[in-house]
Amino acid sequence: MNNVFVNTKKQSLLLIFTPHLLIMYRSHTCGELRIAHIGHEVTLAGWMQRSRDLGGMTFVDLRDRYGITQLVLNMEDNSELCEKARKLGREFVIQVAGIVIERSSKNKNIPTGEIEIQVTALTILNAAKLPPFTIEDETDGGDELRMQYRYLDLRRNPVQQKLMLRNKVALETRVYLNSKDFLDVETPFLIKSTPEGARDFVVPSRMNEGQFYALPQSPQTFKQLLMVSGFDRYYQIVKCFRDEDLRADRQPEFTQIDCEMAFVEQDDILNTFEGLIKHLFKTVRGVEFTESFPRMDYAEAMARYGSDKPDIRFGMEFVDLNDVAKGKGFVIFDSAEAVIAINAEDCVEYTRKQIDELTEWVKRPQIGAKGLIYVRCNADGTYKSSVDKFYSQEDLAQWAEKANAKPGDLLLVLSGDLEKTRKQMNELRLHMGNELGLRNPNVFKPLWVLDFPLLEWDEESGRYHAMHHPFTSPKPEDMHLIQTDPGKVRANAYDLAMNGVELGGGSIRIHDRDLQSRMFDLLGFTKEEAQEQFGFLMSAFEYGAPPHGGLAFGLDRLVATMGGSESIRDYIAFPKNNSGRDTMIDAPSPLNEAQLKELGINIL
Numbered sequence: 001m002n003n004v005f006v007n008t009k010k011q012s013l014l015l016i017f018t019p020h021l022l023i024m025y026r027s028h029t030c031g032e033l034r035i036a037h038i039g040h041e042v043t044l045a046g047w048m049q050r051s052r053d054l055g056g057m058t059f060v061d062l063r064d065r066y067g068i069t070q071l072v073l074n075m076e077d078n079s080e081l082c083e084k085a086r087k088l089g090r091e092f093v094i095q096v097a098g099i100v101i102e103r104s105s106k107n108k109n110i111p112t113g114e115i116e117i118q119v120t121a122l123t124i125l126n127a128a129k130l131p132p133f134t135i136e137d138e139t140d141g142g143d144e145l146r147m148q149y150r151y152l153d154l155r156r157n158p159v160q161q162k163l164m165l166r167n168k169v170a171l172e173t174r175v176y177l178n179s180k181d182f183l184d185v186e187t188p189f190l191i192k193s194t195p196e197g198a199r200d201f202v203v204p205s206r207m208n209e210g211q212f213y214a215l216p217q218s219p220q221t222f223k224q225l226l227m228v229s230g231f232d233r234y235y236q237i238v239k240c241f242r243d244e245d246l247r248a249d250r251q252p253e254f255t256q257i258d259c260e261m262a263f264v265e266q267d268d269i270l271n272t273f274e275g276l277i278k279h280l281f282k283t284v285r286g287v288e289f290t291e292s293f294p295r296m297d298y299a300e301a302m303a304r305y306g307s308d309k310p311d312i313r314f315g316m317e318f319v320d321l322n323d324v325a326k327g328k329g330f331v332i333f334d335s336a337e338a339v340i341a342i343n344a345e346d347c348v349e350y351t352r353k354q355i356d357e358l359t360e361w362v363k364r365p366q367i368g369a370k371g372l373i374y375v376r377c378n379a380d381g382t383y384k385s386s387v388d389k390f391y392s393q394e395d396l397a398q399w400a401e402k403a404n405a406k407p408g409d410l411l412l413v414l415s416g417d418l419e420k421t422r423k424q425m426n427e428l429r430l431h432m433g434n435e436l437g438l439r440n441p442n443v444f445k446p447l448w449v450l451d452f453p454l455l456e457w458d459e460e461s462g463r464y465h466a467m468h469h470p471f472t473s474p475k476p477e478d479m480h481l482i483q484t485d486p487g488k489v490r491a492n493a494y495d496l497a498m499n500g501v502e503l504g505g506g507s508i509r510i511h512d513r514d515l516q517s518r519m520f521d522l523l524g525f526t527k528e529e530a531q532e533q534f535g536f537l538m539s540a541f542e543y544g545a546p547p548h549g550g551l552a553f554g555l556d557r558l559v560a561t562m563g564g565s566e567s568i569r570d571y572i573a574f575p576k577n578n579s580g581r582d583t584m585i586d587a588p589s590p591l592n593e594a595q596l597k598e599l600g601i602n603i604l
């Protein structure tokens with residue numbers, strides 16, 4: 001068999017020469033043919049999905065990424081060809097030629113279900129071993145097995161659809177940002193390690209022995225330098241790296257839609273990127289947001305939901321019971337900084353067993369609560385609680401009134417330190433939302449969260465750390481607090497949350513050298529450390545840095561949210577597992593002695 005490559009002005013075609021005919025690998029895809037193609041001679045190529053031998057006839061489902069087409073072979077027409085088809089195994093790569101005919105038994109579940117191919121020629125392009133799991137929408141392969149054979153998992157339609165969704169989001173992101181005069185500018189991957197943020201992935205330099213590059217956690221300083229350079233609207237769909245513990249929405253390497261703008265204030269940025277999200281949902285998902293996204297201060301979000309990325313698809317907002325629950329002799333509440341309740345509506349029928357299960361759930365180490373108090377609001381207007389001996393019916397009625405609870409509702413109460421209790425109650429609220437079916441993945445509720453604290457105190461190191469990063473500007477009205485009460489200074493920072501997920505965030509940056517120097521002082525940097533780590537940026541600010549700010553969306557999280565998933569892994573072609581390993585290629589892996597010696601590295 002000889003291959004012939006034909007190049008024309010319109011297309012390039014790989015032709016296959018056989019003694020019988022000269023044909024393309026395929027004239028159509030497996031998702032393309034319809035009733036209008038009946039009578040056409042076609043050539044298809046793809047993977048054998050499954051076959052059905054009915055004695056005198058054999059049916060084969062042929063698959064590519066565009067769909068499935070049924071093939072039919074008749075023993076009476078061509079017994080040799082039919083016998084060949086019967087020997088095909090799952091995932092064999094084959095090519096067929098034939099005539100499009102109408103199916104007698106139509107399949108309304110697939111777009112090609114009205115036709116089939118009466119096969120006149122069949123070529124096995126490549127045989128295949130039996131796959132370790134079935135390549136079906138509902139596969140029998142577990143997560144780890146599918147990760148090990150990711151190239152097979154990627155053949156499955158649900159996974160391909162997720163990657164197609166990602167492609168559409170990336171494409172429409174470029175369309176929108178380019179229409180707003182943003183420039184796509186690449187920034188380096190081999191950069192300087194800095195001490196703020198998560199742990200860096202480091203890369204040894206062979207040419208500079210004993211020195212290391214870091215892989216960027218974000219292009220933060222480079223995009224600020226681009227603003228200094230006069231590129232007033234920058235974006236990049238860029239790979240970023242963080243060496244941190246993994247979870248469903250976190251990978252060691254992830255992708256950001258990274259953006260920066262000069263000569264802007266906070267509202268300019270929020271309006272611009274709210275426009276991007278509206279554009280993406282309309283063009284990719286067919287979901288139209290007709291109103292402006294709601295906005296909420298960080299302090300309010302924490303008080304109402306215990307989260308800086310609250311899921312506002314459902315209620316169950318926090319209720320402060322301090323003034324009605326304390327002072328009644330119940331030591332657990334009396335000694336607590338916070339007593340917080342949520343109202344689970346129409347849940348009075350929760351059994352004692354169900355409540356005990358909720359109690360054990362909040363006591364898990366991941367949540368850390370010491371216990372759970374409940375109050376049933378009975379249909380007859382009475383109340384039943386796990387703390388009845390400390391609180392009268394009138395006391396519990398006050399709780400119900402504060403929580404706007406009606407007969408049939410169930411109050412769930414946690415107590416303890418304010419910050420910890422809020423976090424615990426946030427987890428319980430989300431758990432109840434899942435239990436009650438209130439978190440519909442096809443409902444999307446965005447929320448801007450604004451005015452984060454500029455700093456957070458770290459007990460272990462005994463100093464302040466930047467809540468976002470050290471280049472975030474303080475709110476102008478809080479500047480007077482920087483020296484006297486830095487913990488109360490709010491940042492000119494903002495996040496976009498949706499359905500309990502942080503899709504992205506950013507800030508107005510510091511563009512003044514003196515203020516940036518004061519920020520480094522506040523964060524515990526010595527003058528020498530600040531100069532060593534960020535001297536290049538400080539120097540750039542002396543040459544006319546414009547006011548600027550930006551925002552970065554997590555592309556993986558954004559696409560997963562649009563797809564209705566909590567895990568980002570299936571929206572990444574080749575992800576890592578929860579231990580940060582790629583089990584398909586077995587990475588990370590050791591270096592040999594020669595490589596280590598060349599890099600000047602000794603492994604202890």
